[in-house]
Amino acid sequence: MTTNFTQLSLDLAALCRNTALFIRQEAASFDRSKIEHKGLHDLVSYVDQETERRLVAGLRELLPEAGFITEEGTAGPDSHTEDFTWIIDPLDGTTNFVHSLPVYSISVALLYQKELVVGVVHEVNRDESFRAVRGGGAFCNDLPIRVTDIADLNSSLIATGFPYKDFGKMNAYLQVLGAFMSRSHGVRRLGSAAVDLAYVAAGRCEGFFEFNLNSYDVAAGILLVREAGGHVTQFLEDGDPLFGREVVASNGHVHTEMQQAIGEFWQ
Structure with a gap:
């Protein structure tokens, strides 16, 4: 067939x-x-x-x-x-x-x-x-739709999600959040990872990161970002994030900076 x-x-x-x-x-x-x-x-x-x-x-x-x-x-x-x-x-x-x-x-x-x-x-x-x-x-x-061509984190708007049931990495997450707050146009928490990813694909923000996610939260959004010209990985690796429980998505241009900011505090 x-x-x-x-x-x-x-x-x-x-x-x-x-x-x-x-x-x-x-x-x-x-x-x-x-x-x-x-x-x-x-x-x-x-x-x-x-x-x-x-x-x-x-x-x-x-x-x-x-x-x-x-x-x-x-x-x-x-x-x-x-x-x-x-x-x-x-x-x-x-x-x-x-x-x-x-x-x-x-x-x-x-x-x-x-x-x-x-x-x-x-x-x-x-x-x-x-x-x-x-x-x-x-x-x-x-x-x-296409991702933006913004080339640096300092000129980017970033979306994220806050942990709501597993707080074991709260301190590390807050440090990561602080890094993005001080190095970008701002951080937004909309409350739907699927929408966050769609907005990266549509050029409404340059990047998104979140952990403790499930495949159903991110599957469609991962494809949207990739097909819109962006990049999606796990936090510190280039592995497939679909079942990896953590996602970094970006327009591609700021991806390395995002992973570096996360990597300063995340184990």
Whole structure:
């Protein structure tokens, strides 16, 4: 079988856009008493779960032979296949959603023979659809996007995420954060790693770093940044960050400076 990944990306973007309508409808009347806790400060709601169920159902129609890696487990146990695996975060930024802060997204990516080939991040509130296909570029609402050409960290805006449940490296993280605060235009914490990565791809910031991440947080965003001309690695190495729990993404020009700043304090 020959799979048309470009068409699949368009179908996926349409599925995510339609599913985002459900999230927006629920946001208007969401009751915070309905949240559950998966762990310390790790929130989940019926909106996460129902969104994932809708995505899984739609993805099974698009590609019946694919397996799934999902945040909420609605597709059953994670099931890598030899060829196709969907990686899904139904609501990246649940804490923002629960508190009515308008930065949260759907993130879905496809692995083909262990390579990222399709990715969509749909930012719900601005109704922005970020889409990428391996070798086919990156887009926002179907317009091409590129990383910036800013060449130094001092002229860059950096995004990050704060630890919320594993504080074992808090002191090192705060030192890293301080380094970026003093060497850049500023540091932003939006609350959705998928959106952070999409914004690097779209040239809205030059870099992003965060640790304790899962594959479903970053899969689509990694492909977006790479297809937009940027670079994505682990903190101190050039290894694949998809399952590495830590990510540095940049426009490529400031990547070495970012890794050097992290490396001063990170072990």
